[in-house]
Amino acid sequence: MEMKPLTRALLGLACFLIAIWLVAPMFVVVPMSFNENKSLAFPPQGFSWQWYRNFVTHPDWSTSFLNSLKVAVLVAVVATVLGTLAAFGLDRMRQKGSANLLRMLLLTPMVVPGVVLAIGIYAVYLDARLVGTLPGFVLAHTILALPFVLIAVSASLEMFDKRLETAAASLGAGRLTTFRTVTLPLILPGILSGLLFAFVTSFDEIVVSLFITNPYLKTLPVQIYSSITRDADPTVAAVGTVLLCVTTLLIGGGLLLMGRERRSTS
Amino acid sequence: MTGISARGAAIDLTGVGKSYGEFHALRDISLHVKPGEFMTLLGPSGSGKTTTLNVVAGFTEVSSGTLEVGGRNVTGVPAHKRNIGVVFQHYALFPHMTVGRNVAYPLTLRGVARAEREARVARALDMVKMSDFAHRYPSELSGGQQQRVALARAIVFDPPLLLMDEPLGALDKKLREWLQLEIKRIHRELGTTFVYVTHDQEEALALSDRIAVFNRGRIEQVGTGRELYEEPATLFVGRFIGDSTILRGEIQADPSGTALGIAGEVVTTPKRLETAGTPVMLLRPECLALFRPGSACSDGENRLSGTVTEAIYLGSGSKYEVRLADGSMAVVRTGLAAEGFAIGQPVEIRFRGADVKLLADDAQADQMMT
Numbered sequence: 161m162e163m164k165p166l167t168r169a170l171l172g173l174a175c176f177l178i179a180i181w182l183v184a185p186m187f188v189v190v191p192m193s194f195n196e197n198k199s200l201a202f203p204p205q206g207f208s209w210q211w212y213r214n215f216v217t218h219p220d221w222s223t224s225f226l227n228s229l230k231v232a233v234l235v236a237v238v239a240t241v242l243g244t245l246a247a248f249g250l251d252r253m254r255q256k257g258s259a260n261l262l263r264m265l266l267l268t269p270m271v272v273p274g275v276v277l278a279i280g281i282y283a284v285y286l287d288a289r290l291v292g293t294l295p296g297f298v299l300a301h302t303i304l305a306l307p308f309v310l311i312a313v314s315a316s317l318e319m320f321d322k323r324l325e326t327a328a329a330s331l332g333a334g335r336l337t338t339f340r341t342v343t344l345p346l347i348l349p350g351i352l353s354g355l356l357f358a359f360v361t362s363f364d365e366i367v368v369s370l371f372i373t374n375p376y377l378k379t380l381p382v383q384i385y386s387s388i389t390r391d392a393d394p395t396v397a398a399v400g401t402v403l404l405c406v407t408t409l410l411i412g413g414g415l416l417l418m419g420r421e422r423r424s425t426s
Numbered sequence: 427m428t429g430i431s432a433r434g435a436a437i438d439l440t441g442v443g444k445s446y447g448e449f450h451a452l453r454d455i456s457l458h459v460k461p462g463e464f465m466t467l468l469g470p471s472g473s474g475k476t477t478t479l480n481v482v483a484g485f486t487e488v489s490s491g492t493l494e495v496g497g498r499n500v501t502g503v504p505a506h507k508r509n510i511g512v513v514f515q516h517y518a519l520f521p522h523m524t525v526g527r528n529v530a531y532p533l534t535l536r537g538v539a540r541a542e543r544e545a546r547v548a549r550a551l552d553m554v555k556m557s558d559f560a561h562r563y564p565s566e567l568s569g570g571q572q573q574r575v576a577l578a579r580a581i582v583f584d585p586p587l588l589l590m591d592e593p594l595g596a597l598d599k600k601l602r603e604w605l606q607l608e609i610k611r612i613h614r615e616l617g618t619t620f621v622y623v624t625h626d627q628e629e630a631l632a633l634s635d636r637i638a639v640f641n642r643g644r645i646e647q648v649g650t651g652r653e654l655y656e657e658p659a660t661l662f663v664g665r666f667i668g669d670s671t672i673l674r675g676e677i678q679a680d681p682s683g684t685a686l687g688i689a690g691e692v693v694t695t696p697k698r699l700e701t702a703g704t705p706v707m708l709l710r711p712e713c714l715a716l717f718r719p720g721s722a723c724s725d726g727e728n729r730l731s732g733t734v735t736e737a738i739y740l741g742s743g744s745k746y747e748v749r750l751a752d753g754s755m756a757v758v759r760t761g762l763a764a765e766g767f768a769i770g771q772p773v774e775i776r777f778r779g780a781d782v783k784l785l786a787d788d789a790q791a792d793q794m795m796t
Contacts (some may be wrong), residue, residue: 326485327518329505331532331579338506341531345522 175234186404193397200392211398214251224383228363231294231379235301235362240355241308242302251308251317263310271306274367277303282371290366300372301362308361309354316350356414360407434462434619435496435586437482442491444477446655451477453643455491461586464613464620466630468666469640475623478640479589482621484508487552496586500717511580511588511618515595517572520566525551525575526560532583550582551575553612570601574608590622594629606632627667631655639663655710661785664708671714671756673707673730674787684784689751693728695779703786711759713781716746717774732756732772748775 163171190203196206213222242327246266253259269277281300282291290296328338344351366381373382380399388396437459444452452474459465467475480486481493484505492501500508519528529550533543551557554574564572573593580588590609594602610633613620623629630637631651638648639662647659651667658664665672673693675686683696684705699705717723719731735755736747746767748756754773767773 194443257674321513323516323518326505327486327512327514327520328531330483330510330512332506332509332535332583333531334504334506337535342520418751 189397189400192394193401195394195397196395198347198392200394202399204237211394212402214393215398215402216397219393220378220383220387221380221399224378224380225399227297227377228380230299231301232359232363234294234298235305236355236359238298239302239305239309239358239362240351243306243354244313244351245315246306247310247317251314254393263314266310267307269303274304278368278371281368285372291372293379294377296372297369297377300368301365304365304368305358305361308357310350310355312354313347313350316347320346325419353414353417356410360410364403364407387399429586433584433586434460435619436461436494437465437587437619438492438494439478439481440492440494442476442478442481442493443484443489444474445489450595450643452481452488455643455645456756457638458705458756459619459621459646461496462617462619464610464622464635466536466622466634466637467640468624468627468630468637470625470666472518473636474639475625475640476591477643479591479621482587483510483512483589509583509585511583511585513573513576513580513590513593515589515592517564517576519572519579521564523563525556525562525564525567528564528575529560529579529582531579536583546582549576550578550616553581553615554578562593563638569597570605573597573605577609577612581612581618585618587619587621588616590620592623595624602629609633630667631667637667639666641666658708658783658785661708661788662705664783664785669711669757669759671709671711671758672754673709674704674754675752677705683779691730691751693730693779693782695728695782695784697779697782697784699784700784703787703788705784706787707781708785709756709777710783711745711757713777714756714758714765715776716748716758716760717776718765719774721774723776726779728779729774729776730756730793731772731774734767734769734773737767737769746773748773750775753765759766765777 192200192202192204193211194207194209195201195204195211196208197204215225250259250263250266253262281303285291285296285300290299323340324342324346329335329344333341364381365379366385369379369382370385373379378386380403384396384399387393437457439455439457442452442455443450453473455478457465457478465786467478469475477486481488482495482502484500484507488501491670492499493510495510496499503515519525520531523531526547529547533546533717538546547560548557551560553736554577556571556574559567559571560573561698564575567575593609594605597605606629609620609622622630622633634651636648636650637654639646639654641660641662647654647663649657654663654667658667661672664670673686673688675688675693678685678687678692680694683694683697685692685694686705686707695707716734717729730750732750734747735749738745740759743759743761743764744766746758746760748758748763758775782791
C-alpha cells in the first residue's frame, strides 16, 4: 500500500517521539554520572570520574555489586538447568492439554504482580530463616527467571526437527549420546539466550529483593534504592550507567543469538 | 549363510501386527527377505509399508509377532543397537555438521580410529560421488546432493541391511530416475540387503528383485515385477501394477469356464475363479486389439463395442482409451503396424479368453486407485 507523504511524515514523527520518550531516562542518567558536584541536579555541571571511583572503592557499593553478581550467576545456572529440563518435559509430553496447563503454571511468575510474590516469599522466608541469605536470594530470583528460560528453550525446541533424533538412533546413538551430539548443539542458542535473560532478570531485580534483604546481604539494586532514599549521591548515576552498558551488551547478545538460530533453522 | 551375498542379512517378519487403539496399521504381516535382495514395499499411502519399515528399523514397536534380522531375533532391541542403515525421505542430515562429519558420525559412535574413519568416509562419499563436498554444510546442498550424503552416512558403517523410506519422494522426475540408477549400482557393489519403500510402481519395477504389495495393513502379494504384472493374485495388485482394463458383468451359465454379460454382449474365458467372490476380468493393454465394428473375426475371440475417447501416439505404437457400452473404460496398446483410430470413432475391442486374468472383485480396490 502506498502512503501519502503527509501520513509518512506524521508516522515518522510519532515514532521519533516515542523513541525519545523510551530512551530519555538514559539521557538523564548518563550525563549525571559525570557530575562534579554531589547533587543529582539536571543538567549536571562540570565533568569528573569521581562517582565511578566511588563505586569501585566504597565497600557498600562494591560488596553489593559482588553480591548481585554472585546471586545472578547462581540463578542463571539453576534457572537454565531447571528451565531446560522443564521445556524438554513439556515438549515431549503426550497429552498436549496437560502440557499447556503445566506451561501456563510455570509462566505465572511473569504475570503475578511482583509485590504479591514478594509478600508471599517474605512470609515464608521469615519462618524458614532465609531472609538476607544467599540461598534465599537464589531461590526467589530463580522463580522469576525460570519463565524466561522456559520460553527461550521451548521456542528453539519448537524449531528443532525431532526426526534428526530418529536418524541419530538409526546410526547407533543412544538417547544420551543423541542429546549430547545432536539435540543440545541445535538448541544451544535458545539455552544461551535463556541463560542471559535469567542472569539479567536476577541482576536488576528490586521488588522481591527489597523484601528479603537485610543489612548483611544487599544486592546492587537494593543498595541503589537505599542510597537514593537517604541522600543525593551521584554514585547511583554512575552505577546506573555501568548497568545500562552491561545489560545492553547482554540482552543485545541474547537477541543476536536468537536471531542467528532463527536464520539457521529456516 | 547361503544366498546372493554373504554381506547382506536376511529379514524374517512373522505374524507382525501393529495397532493404535482401534486402528490396525499392520495385520499379520509375514515376509521373508533374502540376504542381499532388493525388496520393495509398494502400496498407497496408509497401506502399512512405512510402518513395516519402521518396525524393521526399530522406530516402531510391534503389537504382535516377531522380527528376525540375520537370523537373530531383534523384536525388542532398540533402534540404536540394530546396526541397520536408514535413509529418510526428508534426508535428516545434521545441520550443524559438515558433510564429512555427518558421514563420520556413525563411525565416531562406534569408536573407529581417526585414520580408518577418514578413509571410510572418503570411500563412502566417493561411492555417492560427493567427495568434493566434504567441507560443505547440508544447507549449502541441493535436495539430490543431500540425499546422496544421507545415503553415504547410512552405508559408511557397513550395515548388513539398508532401509530406504521413499528416498526420492521429494525430488523431481529427472533427478529421481538418475538416482534410481545410482541406488541400483550401489546395491550391486555393496551386496547389502535393501528394503525400499515407495508408492511409485514404476520405481518399484525399475529397482527391485522382488516387490511386496501392501494394501490396508496387509501384504496382498510378494513376487518379481513380472510375476505381479503377469499373474496378479488380487484385483488390487493387478490394478496397482501397470495399466489394466477391468470387466465386470452379469455372471452367465458356462459349463466350460466363466462368462460375463456386459451391456448385452457376452465375453467368456476358459478359466474359473479359484477363490470365493464375484469374478471380474482383468486385461493388460497389449492383450487387447482394436477393430472397426463388424469386421471379420476369428472364432472364439471375445468382442465388446465401444467408442475411442483418447488416442496417444507413443512412437513404438499407440495407446487408446475406449469407453465401453456399459460405461467402463478400456486401455488398449496397439503395435506400429496397427490401423489408427480417431477420438469419437466407434470401435470393437477383441481379446482371447486365455489372456484374461480372472480375479475376485474388490470394490475398495477402485477407491484406492485415485
